[in-house]
Amino acid sequence: MSGSGHKVPSGWRIAVLGGGAWGTALALAMLRAGHFVRLYARDPETVTAIDRGENPRYLPGIALQAGIVATSDIGAALDGADCVLAVAPAQSLRAMLATAKAHFPKDVPLVLCAKGIERDTGALLSAIAGEILPENPVAALSGPSFATDVARGLPTAVVVAAGNEGLAADLAARFSAQNLRCYSSDDLIGVEIGGALKNVFAIAAGAVTGAELGASAQAAMVTRGFVELRRIGAAFGARPETLMGLSGLGDLLLTCSSAQSRNFAYGLALGQGKPLAGLPLAEGVPTAAIAARIASERNIDAPIITAVAAILDGTITIRQAVSALMTRPLKTETDV
Ligand SMILES: NC(=O)C1=CN([C@@H]2O[C@H](COP(=O)(O)OP(=O)(O)OC[C@H]3O[C@@H](n4cnc5c(N)ncnc54)[C@H](OP(=O)(O)O)[C@@H]3O)[C@@H](O)[C@H]2O)C=CC1
Numbered sequence: 531m532s533g534s535g536h537k538v539p540s541g542w543r544i545a546v547l548g549g550g551a552w553g554t555a556l557a558l559a560m561l562r563a564g565h566f567v568r569l570y571a572r573d574p575e576t577v578t579a580i581d582r583g584e585n586p587r588y589l590p591g592i593a594l595q596a597g598i599v600a601t602s603d604i605g606a607a608l609d610g611a612d613c614v615l616a617v618a619p620a621q622s623l624r625a626m627l628a629t630a631k632a633h634f635p636k637d638v639p640l641v642l643c644a645k646g647i648e649r650d651t652g653a654l655l656s657a658i659a660g661e662i663l664p665e666n667p668v669a670a671l672s673g674p675s676f677a678t679d680v681a682r683g684l685p686t687a688v689v690v691a692a693g694n695e696g697l698a699a700d701l702a703a704r705f706s707a708q709n710l711r712c713y714s715s716d717d718l719i720g721v722e723i724g725g726a727l728k729n730v731f732a733i734a735a736g737a738v739t740g741a742e743l744g745a746s747a748q749a750a751m752v753t754r755g756f757v758e759l760r761r762i763g764a765a766f767g768a769r770p771e772t773l774m775g776l777s778g779l780g781d782l783l784l785t786c787s788s789a790q791s792r793n794f795a796y797g798l799a800l801g802q803g804k805p806l807a808g809l810p811l812a813e814g815v816p817t818a819a820i821a822a823r824i825a826s827e828r829n830i831d832a833p834i835i836t837a838v839a840a841i842l843d844g845t846i847t848i849r850q851a852v853s854a855l856m857t858r859p860l861k862t863e864t865d866v
């Protein structure tokens with residue numbers, strides 16, 4: 531038993547690629563689900579720290595349960611793996627998979643755990659995976675889940691998606707454990723789009739808070755942001771109910787309402803006029819730029835995404851963005 535109330539086959543050898551906050555938290559989650567976990571971190575200091583039972587750079591203050599085998603040798607991490615979790619940031623996924631390719635076990639599922647769209651190409655992460663590792667089935671794990679919450683073993687629900695429904699259900703069953711409940715979905719693109727775009731609105735939500743625009747503005751921005759998420763999702767063929775689920779609305783709510791979100795914290799600093807250099811990873815920054823380009827190229831009305839991208843590249847101020855958003859032509863609310 532995995533602790534989640536259903537029977538799953540015995541432990542898999544799982545390779546986690548990426549030694550940051552989410553890679554480390556997922557390694558712990560996989561350990562708790564009964565798997566044998568090897569974690570690849572390219573930084574040898576991270577490997578040494580994980581061997582000591584901590585990852586102070588990315589998960590400060592959290593003690594890591596023994597059992598994660600950490601290595602900076604990607605071949606050793608992948609050797610004999612039954613399943614691979616890719617947990618580098620979205621803009622680094624291509625480079626990491628290119629490094630992994632020579633060692634990648636044949637036919638085993640690759641589970642994408644980053645949230646973003648490739649800045650230079652507009653590619654979803656599943657498309658990048660398909661280009662580099664065409665023989666490996668691809669899945670994505672997403673949903674409202676802060677690394678610190680998962681690492682601490684707090685109750686969390688996520689969704690595991692794959693084009694093949696059976697694969698998604700199998701992975702969800704294998705990854706579930708006490709306090710990690712994995713739903714399954716066959717809408718891979720819908721899950722990817724929701725996870726990527728919610729980061730853009732989390733930056734906007736942080737900026738609204740930082741610039742002291744008020745709770746009413748916050749609720750309006752998140753609601754209208756969700757309309758934009760649904761429009762872009764529809765253009766990619768995402769199912770509406772997926773966007774209403776954990777990986778879409780669920781994650782939007784989480785990251786737009788908590789300074790624990792690095793994207794929200796980035797927006798907060800932006801709104802407060804504080805320096806942005808040196809802040810932790812905010813995936814919404816590159817994704818805002820490419821999402822704005824995609825919206826423009828596909829003629830999708832996405833004024834908030836466009837405003838966030840323009841604020842981030844310094845073309846307009848937050849005040850100018852608010853003024854432009856508030857003076858757009860009036861329309862019916864249901865005009866999505
Ligand atoms: N943190 C969270 O709460 C959650 C994060 N996510 C998503 O997971 C993804 C990763 O985030 P997170 O772990 O938090 O980020 P972190 O900034 O905490 O860590 C990023 C990690 O990726 C490594 N890395 C970067 N580029 C490469 C590369 N080319 N090859 C190998 N390793 C690389 C970094 O290594 P190095 O230290 O050497 O730079 C570092 O270990 C993001 O897309 C994020 O949106 C999803 C859900 C929750």
Ligand SMILES: O=C(CO)COP(=O)(O)O
Pocket residue numbers: 645673674675676677729732781784785790791792793794811812813
């Ligand atoms: O995706 C996340 C939670 O679901 C983490 O959000 P941040 O990257 O903004 O911290």
